[in-house]
Amino acid sequence: MKIETRLFIAGAPLFLLAAAVYAIWTYNTPQGWEPVGTLCILLVGAMVFMVGFYLMLTAKRIDERPEDSPTAEIADGAGDQGVYAPWSWWPLAIAGSSALTFLAMAAGWWILGIAIPLGIIALVGWVFEFSRGQHAH
Known part of the structure; x- marks a missing residue:
């Protein structure tokens, strides 16, 4: 770094x-x-x-x-670089809410009332995608 x-x-x-x-x-x-x-x-x-x-x-x-x-x-950098979920739909939901946010700036601020809750739901879903709760086995 x-x-x-x-x-x-x-x-x-x-x-x-x-x-x-x-x-x-x-x-x-x-x-x-x-x-x-x-x-x-x-x-x-x-x-x-x-x-x-x-x-x-x-x-x-x-x-x-x-x-x-x-x-x-070059081989020293081989191996796992992180945990990624290729089957996750949450990044698409975040991108959609971001698109709605930018649309709100151009078309009308009332669209933010839809975009912000959707963005929060998508972000929470993405962050807790692998969470199974405190008492998971």
Whole structure:
């Protein structure tokens, strides 16, 4: 996770620089300084830094991955990469509720009243798909 950590943490100052350039550039326009865009670019920089910080903390807790070793072979990365359910329908339900959410922005906000409950049900279903309860055998 070293590469990813360095990539994200090094990317955060670039967004700070971009925000400064954007602020100066929009200040010289006839409309004046545009604070919303500047704030958005600053927040993107903060989010990029948070992802890098999370990856740094995660890298300290796990063993070195084959991707981090310069002497690793391709076969070192073989094996299970996680638990995935190829038969699950929940990702499709989440995608549908996301599509309804974006449709609400274009067609009418009342659609959010349908999209948000469906999204919550789909997310809970996906998270607890393999849960069999506290007293399962």
